[in-house]
Amino acid sequence: xxxxxxxxxxxxxxxxxxxxxxxxxxxxxxxxxxxxxxxxxxxxxxxxxxxxxxxxxxxxxxxxxxxxxxxxxxxxxxxxxxxxxxxxxxxxxxxxxxxxxxxxxxxxxxxxxxxxxxxxxxxxxxxxxxxxxxxxxxxxxxxxxxxxxxxxxxxxxxxxxxxxxxxxxxxxxxxxxxxxxxxxxxxxxxxxxxxxxxxxxxxxxxxxxxxxxxxxxxxxxxxxxxxxxxxxxxxxxxxxxxxxxxxxxxxxxxxxxxxxxxxxxxxxxxxxxxxxxxxxxxxxxxxxxxxxxxxxxxxxxxxxxxxxxxxxxxxxxxxxxxxxxxxxx
Numbered sequence: 001x002x003x004x005x006x007x008x009x010x011x012x013x014x015x016x017x018x019x020x021x022x023x024x025x026x027x028x029x030x031x032x033x034x035x036x037x038x039x040x041x042x043x044x045x046x047x048x049x050x051x052x053x054x055x056x057x058x059x060x061x062x063x064x065x066x067x068x069x070x071x072x073x074x075x076x077x078x079x080x081x082x083x084x085x086x087x088x089x090x091x092x093x094x095x096x097x098x099x100x101x102x103x104x105x106x107x108x109x110x111x112x113x114x115x116x117x118x119x120x121x122x123x124x125x126x127x128x129x130x131x132x133x134x135x136x137x138x139x140x141x142x143x144x145x146x147x148x149x150x151x152x153x154x155x156x157x158x159x160x161x162x163x164x165x166x167x168x169x170x171x172x173x174x175x176x177x178x179x180x181x182x183x184x185x186x187x188x189x190x191x192x193x194x195x196x197x198x199x200x201x202x203x204x205x206x207x208x209x210x211x212x213x214x215x216x217x218x219x220x221x222x223x224x225x226x227x228x229x230x231x232x233x234x235x236x237x238x239x240x241x242x243x244x245x246x247x248x249x250x251x252x253x254x255x256x257x258x259x260x261x262x263x264x265x266x267x268x269x270x271x272x273x274x275x276x277x278x279x280x281x282x283x284x285x286x287x288x289x290x291x292x293x294x295x296x297x298x299x300x301x302x303x304x305x306x307x308x309x310x311x312x313x314x315x316x317x318x319x320x321x322x323x324x325x326x327x328x329x
Contacts, residue, residue: 025055025063029070032090033061039085045078069093071118076100083107084129089115095142098123109134109148118142125171126150133172138163147171149196157182157197165190173198173219180204181220186212198222198243206232206244217241221266224248230256237261245269245290253277253296262286269293276300276320292316299328 023030033055037046048059055070056063062072070091081104088097089112097116099105100123108131109124119140130152137146138160145168146161153175159182161170170193177200185195186209194217202223210218211231217240218232226248233242235257241264249267254274258265263285272294280286281304289305290313297319300306311324321328 023054023056024068026067026069029091029093030055032087033058033070036085036087039087040080040082043078043080045075045080064093067093072096074098074100075102078102080105084110084113084124086110086112088112091116092118094119096121099125099127099129101126103128105129107131109137109153111136113137114139116140120166121145123147124151128152130154132156133158133161133177135160137161140164142166144168144191149173149175151175153177155179157202159184161185162188164193167191167193169194169196171196173200175200177202181207181210181225183207183209186210188213192216195219206249215239219243220247221245222247226250233258235259240264240285242266253291253294258283260284264288266290267294271295273297273318276306278303280304281306289313294318296320300325 033049034051037049055061056068060073060075061070063069064071071093073091073094074096076098080102083106088110094116095118097119105127107129109129114136120142122143125147132155133148133153135158141164143164144166149171154177156179157172157177162184168191173196179202181197181202186207192213192215195215196219198219198221200223202225205227206225206229208231214237221243224247228251229244229249230251233256237259238261239259240261243266245266246269248271250271252274253272254277256277258280260283262283264287268290274296275298276296278301281301283304286305289309292313293316296317300314300320300322307323314320314324
């Protein structure tokens with residue numbers, strides 16, 4: 001047998017005897033993940049996390065193709081009883097961290113997450129995580145996507161989140177958050193994130209400072225917000241979706257000027273008065289409109305997309321008339 005063949009055979013046998021020699025995974029990362037698994041009492045969803053195999057091949061884990069460091073931990077749709085283990089903060093190269101559809105996951109958002117300075121995506125959603133939205137999230141300055149929706153989070157929204165200059169989307173919807181919308185949410189610099197704060201218990205007035213932001217999407221629906229929201233609109237904006245439905249908002253719709261870019265507008269279940277302005281007929285991209293359950297009066301303007309919406313999108317107002325209602329007298 002040639003020397004080359006002997007070397008090949010030796011290498012093959014060494015892999016069979018000691019699989020760890022072929023590991024791409026960083027040994028420190030592997031050690032951290034095994035501690036993480038042990039802290040959760042070795043749940044079935046992490047059954048593939050076998051110390052004898054390469055952790056870059058484990059379920060829910062990916063490694064960077066160049067450095068082979070763990071850059072993504074995404075655990076979803078399983079039984080993960082307990083709290084987020086503190087070991088999660090010992091994966092310094094993480095760029096994506098996701099816990100999704102894990103109803104057995106409880107406790108607060110783990111403070112050790114503050115150590116993950118390379119994190120770009122943080123998604124903790126559809127869990128039973130509770131406690132406050134932590135202020136330390138504002139230290140994760142590389143975040144481009146933050147979703148903490150469908151949990152049991154309570155308390156107020158930290159205004160420091162407006163410091164996240166790269167943030168493209170902020171989802172805090174479907175929790176039990178109280179207090180007012182932070183004034184600082186009108187001072188986002190860099191990226192202006194899509195803002196989802198719906199299905200909470202937020203109260204008070206919408207800060208007028210939000211009027212200086214050109215949000216693509218803003219959803220404040222199903223809260224206890226009151227007062228004016230007209231400053232969210234404007235001809236000079238590029239906003240596509242505005243949903244402030246099911247609040248206690250009270251302003252004159254007649255004076256509102258809508259962005260030409262608007263595709264979705266939901267104002268239902270408020271105390272909005274005045275008439276529907278004719279300018280809304282110029283919105284060529286408007287695909288959804290609901291102004292029902294308000295105090296609007298006067299003729300529904302003819303033209304544009306307005307007659308494509310049905311009775312239920314307009315009903316329960318003070319005295320709207322014209323199609324789809326009876327003609328105005």
